[in-house]
Amino acid sequence: MSTNESILEVTDLRTSFFTEGGEVKAVDGVTFDVPAGKTLGIVGESGSGKSITAMSILQLISHPGKIKGGEIKFRGKNLLDLTEKEMRKIRGNQISMIFQEPMTSLNPTYTVGQQIRESYKIHQGLGKKEGSKRAIEMLKLVGIPSPEKRLDQYPFELSGGMRQRVMIAMALACKPDLLIADEPTTALDVTIQAQILELIKELQDELGMSVVMITHDLGVVAETCDYVAVMYCGKVVEYADVRTLFKNPRHPYTVGLLKSLPRSDRDQEELTPIKGTVPSPDEMPVGCRFAPRCPFATDLCHEKLPSLDDVGDGEQIRCWIYTDEWNGDPGVKVYEPERTTES
């Protein structure tokens, strides 16, 4: 599969929630590509709009949320032009999604078998017998022991890790081209986390699908992703391949995230947290959203919002420092790699 080809191209996606306090722009002009067969990580703090971006792709935003504009091109077709009926044929069939909370993401009143079979019934018109056969195959594929027995069990009879495996089996039932994983391991034990990530990777290779991995955990990104989009306050601030991002992060926010991550291969005196908090929607800065927390911010940063620009090698940055208009210290060093521990 060619790496140049994108399976999903999101351009200037805008999703807002209309509350009594006014419009909250949860996703505010998000742009990124998912290369076919690859994994894109979307990273950001809580409230950065990463989950809303994922939900917007499948158009699962419910009242009072609304997708206001932009383009979501999947295999060259803009999903926002499709009718609800056409969209239903995409969901769970060509694009699937798994969620953060395996404990509550399965319907407690239906058996595992009933829930997996439903996908086959909707998208392939399979009956109970054929559906069960396929469901058993899928459960085997995701590493669930004695799958025949699980079929008649209810979600409450399974552990969190097992439920997430069931979720994955259900999501992959119809062999989708794209899997959106919204913090799939956040609610799980550390040992189970690694297993689930490994499983997603294996299945990706086996089925040749692309993955959008939404997480706040840079460890997960390093382990699973090929490309990364860093989000802050509803906007992408940096888009790069994973090696570049970890070796040479450019946006001050990305650098801040990396510095607050404990690393065993670096000689770290202490962790450096990003100062301040994510601004609330009603006091969103007019300029760069990160300016109030940025150690390099100038008047320009506070007044004008930078655009997301190509800086070569397919990398994109939304920061004044990398533009001609930069009026701060011309030799500013946003990131200085720390000494690697000699071993």
Add this chain to the structure above:
Amino acid sequence: MTTYIIRRLFQLIPVLFGVTLLVFLLMHLTPGNPAQLIAGETASQSTIERIEVSMGLDDPLPVQYVNFVTDVAQLDFGYSYRNNTPVFDEIKPRFWVTMELAIYSTILSIFIGLIAGIVSAVRQYSVRDVTIMIIALFGMSMPNFWLGLMLMNWFSIQLGWFPPTGWGSVEQIVLPVITLGTAGAAVIARMTRSSMLDVISQDYIRTARAKGVHEQIVIYRHALKNALIPVVTVVGLQFGTLLAGTVLTETVFSINGLGRLVIDSIMARDFPVVQACILIISVIFVVVNLIVDISYTLLNKRIDMD
């Protein structure tokens, strides 16, 4: 499942003990002497005493209670003071009338309540939702005897569509069932709405939508089955209110049911009949709630395991 039902049946024993004891004491603690009543105002003291002995009224209370329970267990509720006929024969035909009234009203209230509740929840805060909830508030607040009288006034007297009294034909059934079912429908509608709203925001509903499930199926299969659990509880409790409501409804529409029999018997101090009616109504209520509990296990498999 079977063990659960058996266990629930055993739990009925203390409940029934309490009910019989209360009914028994209730009659003995209320003022007025039954023997005096049977014998008449002018009877001599010796006559009254003779009647007391023949009826066992001179026995100590615990003995009377044991006799009462033993008789009741054999469906022997004694003789009506008024007509001197077996109470059981008096109650039997009226029992079915009241059961019919209660069951039809329950069906009506479940049917209307569920639909109204779901329709409201699906479009929360829409004009439709607000309208339905205002109507429900009226339905809940309206005393059912007044609603009965109003319905009778409009549909029987002014429009002449339905007969104002009696029970049996389809036309006669309509107004009493609406009268009795309205409050229940309102309560069920409100419960269904809030329960559905709670369920619709759950993660597994999002999962179903992400799977490509049609919105109608999301609502009626994935959401409703979960939302029904608290609604079923309300239906069970509502049945008690409904049984109490039959007394007024039967009186308003001159229906010869159990409820009206209770009132007439209380007026006439016909203790055996009152006792039997209260006992039967209590048992129905207990049994209905047993059915409710059992139906939980069908909706939520987890209850079976506990």
